[in-house]
Amino acid sequence: MTLTTSFPKRDIRVLLLEGISQTAVDAFRAAGYSSIEVHDKSLPEAELARAIADAHLIGIRSRTQLDAEVLAQARRLIAVGCFCIGTNQVDLQAAELAGIPVFNAPYSNTRSVAELVIAEAILLMRGVPRRNAECHRGGWSKSAAGSHEVRGKTIGIVGYGHIGTQVGVLAEALGMQVLFHDVEAKLSLGNARAAASLQDLLAHSDIVSLHVPETPATQGMFGAAEIAAMKPGAHLINASRGTVVDIDALAAALRDGRVGGAAVDVFPVEPKGRDETFESPLRGLDNVILTPHVGGSTLEAQDNIGVEVAAKLVRYSDNGSTLSAVNFPEVALPGHEGSLRILHIHRNVPGVLSRANDLFREHGINIDGQFLRTDSHVGYVVIDISATVEQAHDLRSALAGIPGTLRTRVLY
Numbered sequence: 331m332t333l334t335t336s337f338p339k340r341d342i343r344v345l346l347l348e349g350i351s352q353t354a355v356d357a358f359r360a361a362g363y364s365s366i367e368v369h370d371k372s373l374p375e376a377e378l379a380r381a382i383a384d385a386h387l388i389g390i391r392s393r394t395q396l397d398a399e400v401l402a403q404a405r406r407l408i409a410v411g412c413f414c415i416g417t418n419q420v421d422l423q424a425a426e427l428a429g430i431p432v433f434n435a436p437y438s439n440t441r442s443v444a445e446l447v448i449a450e451a452i453l454l455m456r457g458v459p460r461r462n463a464e465c466h467r468g469g470w471s472k473s474a475a476g477s478h479e480v481r482g483k484t485i486g487i488v489g490y491g492h493i494g495t496q497v498g499v500l501a502e503a504l505g506m507q508v509l510f511h512d513v514e515a516k517l518s519l520g521n522a523r524a525a526a527s528l529q530d531l532l533a534h535s536d537i538v539s540l541h542v543p544e545t546p547a548t549q550g551m552f553g554a555a556e557i558a559a560m561k562p563g564a565h566l567i568n569a570s571r572g573t574v575v576d577i578d579a580l581a582a583a584l585r586d587g588r589v590g591g592a593a594v595d596v597f598p599v600e601p602k603g604r605d606e607t608f609e610s611p612l613r614g615l616d617n618v619i620l621t622p623h624v625g626g627s628t629l630e631a632q633d634n635i636g637v638e639v640a641a642k643l644v645r646y647s648d649n650g651s652t653l654s655a656v657n658f659p660e661v662a663l664p665g666h667e668g669s670l671r672i673l674h675i676h677r678n679v680p681g682v683l684s685r686a687n688d689l690f691r692e693h694g695i696n697i698d699g700q701f702l703r704t705d706s707h708v709g710y711v712v713i714d715i716s717a718t719v720e721q722a723h724d725l726r727s728a729l730a731g732i733p734g735t736l737r738t739r740v741l742y
């Protein structure tokens with residue numbers, strides 16, 4: 331079924347979940363959006379289904395699952411903003427096939443994660459988690475046993491992308507050796523060296539830090555075999571995604587001392603909010619630092635993310651530009667002062683464009699500019715026209731009738 335979303339911006343409803351920064355609200359207001367519903371946590375399924383049915387723009391973080399079923403309820407949705415780096419919580423293909431671009435903030439919390447990882451590397455190498463726990467119980471194990479400087483030690487970075495490279499640069503500044511493993515060929519920064527293989531990295535690292543995205547290939551990639559391949563007593567840091575590590579195998583290796591310590595920020599199952607109990611086999615282990623998925627949660631990062639993702643949603647909503655969308659043909663558009671702009675999103679099947687051009691001719695409408703991008707699933711065509719609002723709406727209705735049309739919209 332073809333969905334239409336042509337109306338003035340003041341009627342566009344923005345739904346922001348999971349405590350997105352006030353900077354996002356301010357950015358929407360400054361751009362003239364007044365209908366903004368804000369929630370400080372994710373919504374239970376039934377409530378999400380109700381809220382998303384009325385929303386034109388939705389902002390989420392890592393908790394809210396936008397699967398195909400939820401997206402099917404989102405009859406009015408124009409675009410999704412992930413106010414974070416990861417986009418694995420959204421069914422990106424289902425969104426694309428519904429004509430909905432998804433945006434994120436690919437760099438805004440990179441530094442925050444890297445700083446936390448470096449701090450954890452130092453704390454683990456000094457045995458601070460265990461000493462901290464003992465002091466809390468009244469113990470006083472004043473000893474250098476098992477306590478090391480990070481200088482001269484090797485950190486093995488799995489996933490040498492934005493965060494992995496930052497961790498490497500900071501680690502080198504502390505005098506560490508940096509080894510990395512990635513599925514892509516990567517330019518090494520500083521003196522970092524690509525390991526011959528993951529096994530090679532595991533065999534030579536005092537600390538292993540995971541920075542891969544959640545994909546079918548990374549789910550469960552760090553299991554009992556990888557843990558067994560680590561240097562005896564080495565430490566593991568996971569601030570990537572909880573599904574990457576076999577948490578039971580890690581708990582067993584931490585209990586028997588095979589792994590010296592761990593810092594874990596992300597979990598296969600995470601509580602939906604503050605009122606839900608955090609359950610994990612890692613709870614109660616003295617040699618583990620547990621944090622509630624806060625690697626990217628600094629005020630600096632969250633404020634920047636609020637500005638960045640809100641700007642991308644506003645730009646798409648006001649102007650049609652899909653630049654930097656993660657699931658959609660990218661079209662960078664100029665302003666359209668003096669013209670009305672029609673957006674036509676369609677399945678990438680033969681004949682749609684020629685039918686659209688026929689309609690322009692039949693309606694006697696002059697085209698000022700035309701922009702087109704396609705990928706294997708979807709075509710996105712943007713047409714600037716000199717016409718009255720009524721003519722544009724007549725034309726939009728006709729375009730919406732073209733078989734394969736997913737969404738149409740007029741921008742004033």
Ligand SMILES: NC(=O)c1ccc[n+]([C@@H]2O[C@H](COP(=O)([O-])OP(=O)(O)OC[C@H]3O[C@@H](n4cnc5c(N)ncnc54)[C@H](O)[C@@H]3O)[C@@H](O)[C@H]2O)c1
Pocket residue numbers: 415416436439440443488489490491492493494511512513514541542543544545547548551569570571595596623624625626627
């Ligand atoms: N804990 C947090 O709060 C937090 C914050 C930000 C990001 N993250 C997570 O960290 C992940 C990484 O972020 P980024 O910005 O560095 O992403 P990125 O895309 O820049 O880097 C990921 C790297 O992993 C590599 N990779 C992919 N699959 C791999 C595999 N099977 N083996 C080895 N390498 C593989 C990629 O080639 C890429 O170089 C995000 O996807 C997100 O899930 C967590």
Ligand SMILES: O=C(O)CC[C@@H](O)C(=O)O
Pocket residue numbers: 391392393413414415416417439626
């Ligand atoms: O803010 C969040 O919920 C997610 C943070 C992090 O995992 C990300 O993907 O950016």
